[in-house]
Amino acid sequence: MASVLRAVFGYAFLVFMVRVVGRRPGKQMTPFEFVLIFFIGGLTLTFVVGDEASFTNAIGQIMTIAILHYLIAWARTKSSAFARLTDGTPLVLLEKGQWRPLAMKGMRIADDDVMASARDKELKSFDEIEYAILERNGEISIIKASEML
CATH class of the missing domain: 3.30.240.20 (bsu07140 like domains)
Structure with a gap:
């Protein structure tokens, strides 16, 4: 169960960090910004995986992230306030x-x-x-x- 909670936290943290870093267009991102995003992802992956490397944990984490992503996408369609919170506004x-x-x-x-x-x-x-x-x-x-x- 701890690995599932780490996966939820890791996903939420990455979404938050991407919002903090900014939303520059991909073709306008600098190499530093690409490295930053991938590096943060790698660090979060290390945290999520932790010291438990079993197949069951991997499936549990992947399913948790998939379900969490689905729920966030669904919530964005149901609430314009939540969509503004996750995606921002023009x-x-x-x-x-x-x-x-x-x-x-x-x-x-x-x-x-x-x-x-x-x-x-x-x-x-x-x-x-x-x-x-x-x-x-x-x-x-x-x-x-x-x-x-």
């Missing part, structure tokens, strides 16, 4: 030519990150951007100024 980074410095600083997003997403939509300058929004999944959505007319 954040406006740029609105009608005005940067939102608190949102950008809090998410560690630079204006160059926004411009990289704008270039993906073939925009060449900030003047062409009406809104830049950091979505819940970590992607930066760009709404062109011409789309708002």
Whole structure:
């Protein structure tokens, strides 16, 4: 039973740490951020596995994580407050030519990150951007100024 409780704690801790580290888009993550996420996962795995390496414990831990993940996904569909807690909310980074410095600083997003997403939509300058929004999944959505007319 102790191994199942360690698995629950390890999963919850990893979800929490990923939220704390931030939700930068995968293609904008630095090598340091990738290493950090994998390293934290490895440390948590060591904690979860502990000194008990039996097949029964492994199956119990895997099933516990699968069930916990399923329950969290189900709870997100039933409660918008819980979904906001686990996934966050979209954040406006740029609105009608005005940067939102608190949102950008809090998410560690630079204006160059926004411009990289704008270039993906073939925009060449900030003047062409009406809104830049950091979505819940970590992607930066760009709404062109011409789309708002």
